[in-house]
Amino acid sequence: MVYRGKPSKGCAICRNRKKKWDQAVPECGQFVSQKRPCPGYRNQLDLCFVDQSSQVAEKVRKASPLNVTIIRSSPTESAITANGLMSRSFFRLKEWSYPDAFETFTQIPYHLSQSLDQLALNLFMTNYVGRDATQYQFDYLPDFYQQPGLDKNFSLSIVAVGLAGFAAVNNVPVLVHKARMKYSSAIRAVNLALASPDTAKKDSTLVSVMLLGMFEIIISPSQQSLEILMKHLNGAVELAKL
Numbered sequence: 001m002v003y004r005g006k007p008s009k010g011c012a013i014c015r016n017r018k019k020k021w022d023q024a025v026p027e028c029g030q031f032v033s034q035k036r037p038c039p040g041y042r043n044q045l046d047l048c049f050v051d052q053s054s055q056v057a058e059k060v061r062k063a064s065p066l067n068v069t070i071i072r073s074s075p076t077e078s079a080i081t082a083n084g085l086m087s088r089s090f091f092r093l094k095e096w097s098y099p100d101a102f103e104t105f106t107q108i109p110y111h112l113s114q115s116l117d118q119l120a121l122n123l124f125m126t127n128y129v130g131r132d133a134t135q136y137q138f139d140y141l142p143d144f145y146q147q148p149g150l151d152k153n154f155s156l157s158i159v160a161v162g163l164a165g166f167a168a169v170n171n172v173p174v175l176v177h178k179a180r181m182k183y184s185s186a187i188r189a190v191n192l193a194l195a196s197p198d199t200a201k202k203d204s205t206l207v208s209v210m211l212l213g214m215f216e217i218i219i220s221p222s223q224q225s226l227e228i229l230m231k232h233l234n235g236a237v238e239l240a241k242l
Helices: 012-016 029-033 053-063 116-128 141-145 152-170 173-194 203-219 223-240
Strands: 068-071 090-093
Touching: 116 152, 116 173, 141 203, 152 173, 152 203, 173 203
Parallel strands: none
Antiparallel strands: 068 090
């Protein structure tokens, strides 16, 4: 589920003609004055999110190294460290054109120098952020990162979503636990931001609320998650009115 930006509130005819909506309810004022039937308005909450799971999975597949298969043992808490992810995992190189060349190198320890938070941030930026609004749902986020003093609730929410996405794609239960811990920290930071009228009006607070809703769908796509998502969306709508 992905955020698609603020959709137009006008009816289909007003959008096609690029007419400004006069906010008349239940029909556009121009149709009432012209005694013409109005096609009606779209549900704004239904337009906020679009399922792009298949697109993200395709990006991850294309980003995988050629002729490399990941073999994992059962991950434990000790297998994930601050300096690397799943130190018990291995790459097994397939014997392709030169089988003799790989005879003595069938398994290579897999170790990352990045922290989990940095890894989650990179995954989020790779799959959800870009300048093309037709392909990326958070095309405006680079502007936030150019601003000094990044809000804690904003950064925690991004890392939580990134960890959730990494756990879902790679099926790593330990990462699910870490993602939920980061989510809890983000919730506390957002609640603290909402307690102040000044920070509650900030765009970063609004985006954080949307990200927390996105987390629920990624980490546990269920009816309960959809209900929690709707609560986040309703909260985001109220913040947008401030």
